[in-house]
Amino acid sequence: MLIRTRLLLLGIATLALPWAGCQYAREMESSLREAERQSLLAVAETIATSLQGRRDLLSRDLSGAGARLPPGPRDLEPVPLRAEPQLDALVDDWPRVTTAWRAFESRSGERLRVLGGTFDRYLYLLVEAPEDVLVLDRTLGDALAPESLGDRIWLGFEDASGGTTQIFLSAPATGALQGRRIATRELGRPELLDEPRVQGSWRRLAQGWRAELRVPLSMLGARFGVLLDDRDQRGAVAEPLGSLATRDLQPLGRLFAGAPDLRDYLERFSQPGVRLIAATTAGATLAEVDELATPELVSAPQALLSRLYRRLLGRSGIDGRSSANERGRIDANQALTAAAGRSESAVLAVGPLRRIVVAAAAPILDTDRRSVIGVLQVSQTADRWLVLRDRALTRLLNLTLLITAAAIIAMLLFGGWLSRRLGRLRRASENALSRDGVLSDRFPDSDARDELGDVSRSFETLLGRLRDYTSYLRSLAGKLSHEIRTPLTIVRSSLENLEAVPHSSEAAPYIVRARQGTERLDAILKAMSAATRVEEAITSAERSRFDLAALLREAVKAYRSAFPQRQFAFDEPGGVLHLYGAPDLLMQLLDKLIDNAVDFSAPDSTITVRLQAHSDQLTVDVDNEGPPIADEMLDQLFESLWQARADRSDTPHFGLGLYIVRLIARFHGGEAFALNLPSGHGVRFRVRLTRDHGN
Amino acid sequence: MRKSIAIVEDETSIRENYAAAFAREGYLVRGYANRAEAMAAFRTRLPDLVVIDISLEHEPEGGFELCRELRNLSAELPLIFLTARDSELDAVSGLRLGADDFLTKDLSLAHLVARVNALFRRVDALRRPSDAQQLLQRGALKIDPERLQVEWNGVAVLLSLTEFWIVHALAKHPGHVKNRQQLMDAANVVLDDSTITSHIKRIRRKFVAVDRSFDAIQTAYGMGYRWVE
Numbered sequence: 001m002l003i004r005t006r007l008l009l010l011g012i013a014t015l016a017l018p019w020a021g022c023q024y025a026r027e028m029e030s031s032l033r034e035a036e037r038q039s040l041l042a043v044a045e046t047i048a049t050s051l052q053g054r055r056d057l058l059s060r061d062l063s064g065a066g067a068r069l070p071p072g073p074r075d076l077e078p079v080p081l082r083a084e085p086q087l088d089a090l091v092d093d094w095p096r097v098t099t100a101w102r103a104f105e106s107r108s109g110e111r112l113r114v115l116g117g118t119f120d121r122y123l124y125l126l127v128e129a130p131e132d133v134l135v136l137d138r139t140l141g142d143a144l145a146p147e148s149l150g151d152r153i154w155l156g157f158e159d160a161s162g163g164t165t166q167i168f169l170s171a172p173a174t175g176a177l178q179g180r181r182i183a184t185r186e187l188g189r190p191e192l193l194d195e196p197r198v199q200g201s202w203r204r205l206a207q208g209w210r211a212e213l214r215v216p217l218s219m220l221g222a223r224f225g226v227l228l229d230d231r232d233q234r235g236a237v238a239e240p241l242g243s244l245a246t247r248d249l250q251p252l253g254r255l256f257a258g259a260p261d262l263r264d265y266l267e268r269f270s271q272p273g274v275r276l277i278a279a280t281t282a283g284a285t286l287a288e289v290d291e292l293a294t295p296e297l298v299s300a301p302q303a304l305l306s307r308l309y310r311r312l313l314g315r316s317g318i319d320g321r322s323s324a325n326e327r328g329r330i331d332a333n334q335a336l337t338a339a340a341g342r343s344e345s346a347v348l349a350v351g352p353l354r355r356i357v358v359a360a361a362a363p364i365l366d367t368d369r370r371s372v373i374g375v376l377q378v379s380q381t382a383d384r385w386l387v388l389r390d391r392a393l394t395r396l397l398n399l400t401l402l403i404t405a406a407a408i409i410a411m412l413l414f415g416g417w418l419s420r421r422l423g424r425l426r427r428a429s430e431n432a433l434s435r436d437g438v439l440s441d442r443f444p445d446s447d448a449r450d451e452l453g454d455v456s457r458s459f460e461t462l463l464g465r466l467r468d469y470t471s472y473l474r475s476l477a478g479k480l481s482h483e484i485r486t487p488l489t490i491v492r493s494s495l496e497n498l499e500a501v502p503h504s505s506e507a508a509p510y511i512v513r514a515r516q517g518t519e520r521l522d523a524i525l526k527a528m529s530a531a532t533r534v535e536e537a538i539t540s541a542e543r544s545r546f547d548l549a550a551l552l553r554e555a556v557k558a559y560r561s562a563f564p565q566r567q568f569a570f571d572e573p574g575g576v577l578h579l580y581g582a583p584d585l586l587m588q589l590l591d592k593l594i595d596n597a598v599d600f601s602a603p604d605s606t607i608t609v610r611l612q613a614h615s616d617q618l619t620v621d622v623d624n625e626g627p628p629i630a631d632e633m634l635d636q637l638f639e640s641l642w643q644a645r646a647d648r649s650d651t652p653h654f655g656l657g658l659y660i661v662r663l664i665a666r667f668h669g670g671e672a673f674a675l676n677l678p679s680g681h682g683v684r685f686r687v688r689l690t691r692d693h694g695n
Numbered sequence: 696m697r698k699s700i701a702i703v704e705d706e707t708s709i710r711e712n713y714a715a716a717f718a719r720e721g722y723l724v725r726g727y728a729n730r731a732e733a734m735a736a737f738r739t740r741l742p743d744l745v746v747i748d749i750s751l752e753h754e755p756e757g758g759f760e761l762c763r764e765l766r767n768l769s770a771e772l773p774l775i776f777l778t779a780r781d782s783e784l785d786a787v788s789g790l791r792l793g794a795d796d797f798l799t800k801d802l803s804l805a806h807l808v809a810r811v812n813a814l815f816r817r818v819d820a821l822r823r824p825s826d827a828q829q830l831l832q833r834g835a836l837k838i839d840p841e842r843l844q845v846e847w848n849g850v851a852v853l854l855s856l857t858e859f860w861i862v863h864a865l866a867k868h869p870g871h872v873k874n875r876q877q878l879m880d881a882a883n884v885v886l887d888d889s890t891i892t893s894h895i896k897r898i899r900r901k902f903v904a905v906d907r908s909f910d911a912i913q914t915a916y917g918m919g920y921r922w923v924e
Contacts (some may be wrong), residue, residue: 591917
């Protein structure tokens, strides 16, 4: 694995940082929530305690039989209204969806829907007969005469004194409804009395009609009912339907509404973001003070990033979804627990928007502190700490992600830098020893003070030693040849003297053989020191500026006369082409190349000398028509005789000659190499030289 | 009168062998093993020709030192370096010190003797003025073979013996290309190609020192050199 990749993985490991941050944020959130729950529970208990034994506030008779029964189909469960409704028989100031509607059906299929609501000290009623045709009372004459009777709405309720009161509303014309009741006078003569406290209005709908009524809560006791005397036409026999007994108009249902002062009482505890609900032990709402939706506490629309974070983390810590799907209702589980006398708090998702609230419920005890007369629930939006959590989390995540990104980038850069240095070191070590045994003398990064610098310096030291050793080996040949030359001279000069003085004819052949031996030895010595000598000669050569084209022109002329068995072609761009170097050495280089070309080509074949000028270079090609050279040999041709030339079939002349060519080419800032011409038409020896544009 | 040759060579066997070869040619040979011994003898009497090895006993450059001292004694004494070394550098330093020839020990005895003979002939030729050695005037160049003197634009150019004969041979036939062999013959020396090249370089430098625009010696690449007026 690459160093860069490893460092990248390390960098990715720093992603654990944001994760740890999340864990911390969650921890923080849960402790915040716990604190909130506890304080809310304390609030709930305090308020509940203050309501202890306040039956007068909590309700109408809630101690009777069946008080603990949950609201039934005939029981009216008014919804707390947000604002005071206009008595206009329109539904726009009523909650749109609610389960508080009560529906009644007559035997003949007529239907009636009743919805209750409380605001301030009034009970409001919506009465709808969806398919019925409203039949109006006759406006003139006796309102009690049977032939003048139209549709009539009856309200029957237990009054504050314990008796029951019936009030009816009939529609004399479109618009306002007036409550009236029938008082019994002497001799049982009925008399109609206006009841101005009960008011309303009605309106025809596309189908059926709707009435909106208002009754002061102070008039009402624990029992309550609504009944419609439905007539198909004026004076017809009424078909009653509703929650009043048909026979004596006694209320059949209960009214679940707190005393008029309960709401005022709760109002005292209200504060922004908090909702207070007082309910019966059965969970029916008696009064509500709702400041939950205070706008400034609703969390602002979140940025994409924080929404993403929230999704990643999840909405943790929510105990459940409240069973109360609409406003003004208490969660059934909490109501049940509190009714059993226990306080409880929970985090709940409320409503279709799934707003998170913390809800605490506490039982309201009777004066004997045993029986439970009601339930108080305090809810608070969790928006505040959700916003807090989100903000903290977002900042934390942003910060750690930024740090992580920076760490990864830094590691990538560091890795890149490191691997580039290592790469440089690797290339340097690969190129430290060139094919022809030249050791480079400098290593990259050897000034660096770190471990890589150490490695580089060690390499340099190693190379230095290697170079010393190599130069020792190189000079060994020269030294050796020098040392051997002296005894060889003794032997040869002795032999020559021996030849010169009279000696027996028997000795003659031995002398000849001994001379041959010394000559061979001599040849070997010459070859051994030749390379070194040539190198010395080349490095000490003097440079001057000269015209290479003129030199080649004259040289080719000379070669034509020197090698009449070969054709010489000379190809040049013409003009003057300057080179800064040693013309003698270049002459020597050409001699070697031409010698080589002559050696490897057939008589009468053509040797082409080509001079080409490029922007910075001059190239000299010497092409012969000889056989191609094996590819792996092409470069070895230019190596010194010494450089591992184990192959004895190569003549020493060949090896050293081209080695000198390369040395001279390099002396002129160029290079020499050989290539086979395409389609096997011979071999090209090319020399590149650095051109001199000097002025 | 027999010519005397001094051989300064620390290797006894070689010295003796060379001595024997020269003796066979009829020369009077004296051998010395080191610089001190040789100088002591030369102070009393100079030989006609000296053959010196470069490294002498403990002195790796003893021969060069000896050469310098000898040149102080005599400027014309023919002097040949004979050495096992064969580096260009040594040859150039030797010739710069005023040696007349620089030979390596792988030269055969016969060849060595031939070159010594040639050197003697050259010296003799100098001492025996002939018709051929009359004053030579080629433009700015004036050659006096009698006194081995060369002048360029009236200014004397100080050339060594070998250099003098090379210039003489070139200037004698201006425009003619003289190859290296012809130059060696003219100077009565046997030098290898690169030695001729370094002689030519030094000659040019000496003329350029006198006249910056000097360009009379031209290289005919692959062939030799020519004098241009």
